[in-house]
Amino acid sequence: MNKTVIIIITFGLLIGLGIIFLGRPSTNNKTTINNSSVASSVENTEIRDGIQYVTINVKGGYSPKVSIAKAGIPTKLIMKTNGTYDCSASLVIRSISYRKILQKSGEEIIDLGTPKAGIPIRGVCGMGMYSFQINFQ
Amino acid sequence: MDNQEKNKKYILHVSGTHCASCKILIEDILNEQNFIEKARVNLKKEMVEIETNDNMTAEEIINILNNKIETNGYTLSVEKIIVEKKSNNVLWKAIPIGLVFLFLFFLLQKSGILNLGIGGETTPVTSFIIGIIASLSSCLAIVGGLVLSLSAKITQNNNGSNKKPFILFHIGRLFGFAILGGILGLIGKAIEINFIFSAILGLIASSVMIMLGLNLLGVFTKSKITLPSNIFSFFRKVEHDSWAPLLIGLGTFFLPCGFTQSMQIAALSSGTFASGFLIMFSFALGTLPVLALLSFGSVSFAHSKYAPLFFKSTGVVVFGLGMFALLSGLAGVGIINPLFNI
Numbered sequence: 001m002n003k004t005v006i007i008i009i010t011f012g013l014l015i016g017l018g019i020i021f022l023g024r025p026s027t028n029n030k031t032t033i034n035n036s037s038v039a040s041s042v043e044n045t046e047i048r049d050g051i052q053y054v055t056i057n058v059k060g061g062y063s064p065k066v067s068i069a070k071a072g073i074p075t076k077l078i079m080k081t082n083g084t085y086d087c088s089a090s091l092v093i094r095s096i097s098y099r100k101i102l103q104k105s106g107e108e109i110i111d112l113g114t115p116k117a118g119i120p121i122r123g124v125c126g127m128g129m130y131s132f133q134i135n136f137q
Numbered sequence: 138m139d140n141q142e143k144n145k146k147y148i149l150h151v152s153g154t155h156c157a158s159c160k161i162l163i164e165d166i167l168n169e170q171n172f173i174e175k176a177r178v179n180l181k182k183e184m185v186e187i188e189t190n191d192n193m194t195a196e197e198i199i200n201i202l203n204n205k206i207e208t209n210g211y212t213l214s215v216e217k218i219i220v221e222k223k224s225n226n227v228l229w230k231a232i233p234i235g236l237v238f239l240f241l242f243f244l245l246q247k248s249g250i251l252n253l254g255i256g257g258e259t260t261p262v263t264s265f266i267i268g269i270i271a272s273l274s275s276c277l278a279i280v281g282g283l284v285l286s287l288s289a290k291i292t293q294n295n296n297g298s299n300k301k302p303f304i305l306f307h308i309g310r311l312f313g314f315a316i317l318g319g320i321l322g323l324i325g326k327a328i329e330i331n332f333i334f335s336a337i338l339g340l341i342a343s344s345v346m347i348m349l350g351l352n353l354l355g356v357f358t359k360s361k362i363t364l365p366s367n368i369f370s371f372f373r374k375v376e377h378d379s380w381a382p383l384l385i386g387l388g389t390f391f392l393p394c395g396f397t398q399s400m401q402i403a404a405l406s407s408g409t410f411a412s413g414f415l416i417m418f419s420f421a422l423g424t425l426p427v428l429a430l431l432s433f434g435s436v437s438f439a440h441s442k443y444a445p446l447f448f449k450s451t452g453v454v455v456f457g458l459g460m461f462a463l464l465s466g467l468a469g470v471g472i473i474n475p476l477f478n479i
Contacts, residue, residue: 003229006230006232006233010232010233010236013233013237013239013240016244017239017240017243020240020244021243021476021477059252060249060251061478065478083253084399085267085395085400086251086274086275086399087394088395089395090332090395090399099332101398101399101401104259124469124475125395125469126332126393126469127275127279127339127394127462127465127466127469128465128466128467128468128475129468129477129478130478131468131475131478
């Protein structure tokens with residue numbers, strides 16, 4: 001095969017891998033096609049009896065990947081699993097020293113205390129390839 | 138003194154040396170020939186120094202010796218064979234081939250096809266299906282990458298079609314999973330696989346993959362990455378010992394993989410030895426087809442004419458998977474922030 005062709009293919013593949021990993025085009029698409037990505041990051045928080053609940057779906061990763069919540073209120077995290085066997089079930093939230101392999105289906109409620117503004121809480125899965133973040137404002 | 142005067146010294150070039158063991162192997166074969174008094178291999182310079190008591194010319198000696206060592210993949214020559222260009226061409230082909238596989242693999246992860254919901258009770262049948270999914274998932278980056286790199290390296294070292302270490306590895310994995318699963322079922326909720334322990338094991342595995350990937354690629358032909366001698370003796374053990382491959386197979390139980398961990402929890406809560414045994418056995422059985430394809434596939438590729446291309450492409454794939462596993466593993470233990478989200 002011609003060397004130039006090989007180089008072009010190589011660069012094409014590298015760009016493809018870059019898109020998969022950094023995922024910018026795909027997240028952009030989501031926000032432009034349906035604004036639900038932005039909306040859901042608001043919808044996934046709910047305040048009941050003075051406690052803020054942030055709900056995150058756990059299956060093949062975490063969704064939403066970025067949530068926005070209010071700071072200064074006692075906050076609990078609801079991790080929803082539904083037939084989840086992959087890495088996202090093995091949850092690590094380092095800032096509160098939380099480590100657990102979630103039940104394959106169900107809800108796990110995790111107390112986050114009263115988060116301060118500007119200090120995000122980040123969770124990763126055991127192997128580290130899935131993560132989510134909650135920003136407090 | 139008399140003897141030394143009769144002896145002729147030749148310095149020949151040798152090509153095909155890819156490992157520290159090659160020195161020993163070549164010297165052993167050459168010293169077996171009765172017309173050779175002494176043979177010494179210099180791996181760095183890729184040269185062989187031969188003392189002979191025969192009156193043959195260098196070409197004649199090379200002809201005889203090449204017949205002996207060519208089956209092992211080495212070639213002697215008077216002039217240094219310029220392989221640089223040829224191997225560079227192979228490398229140029231291997232990079233896109235390796236990248237295609239990496240691309241398809243990560244595309245599969247991103248596509249979400251693997252996120253089928255499997256609800257209900259964990260039965261041996263569901264664990265078998267989960268095993269199949271796991272063997273295609275990002276767990277493949279660690280377990281499959283390790284299997285692939287070890288298989289490629291071992292076949293490259295061996296040059297023989299020795300399938301025994303791979304068969305032993307799979308037996309060790311199947312029954313190791315089953316027995317450990319049974320123990321988990323028996324003990325119940327009392328123990329949990331230590332998170333840090335498995336994370337460190339994962340980091341070690343990914344470093345090994347990166348190193349083997351670079352070694353298979355042979356990018357640095359000038360300062361060839363020869364594996365440290367203790368790792369080399371480890372490979373000899375894997376090749377010739379029955380216990381080492383069995384133990385590695387068993388050790389994959391502790392490698393970080395979300396699916397494995399979920400199944401371990403299922404085995405834990407199953408309550409009896411028999412049920413834990415069955416759950417983990419069927420899970421491991423589900424992962425077998427892909428892993429067997431990787432290990433036995435490398436053996437058959439290594440004996441085809443595409444061997445150099447196969448080793449280099451494997452090097453690209455293994456290096457990529459190793460980097461992926463290492464970076465995610467570091468994020469998992471909190472040393473770095475997550476760089477990506479598959």
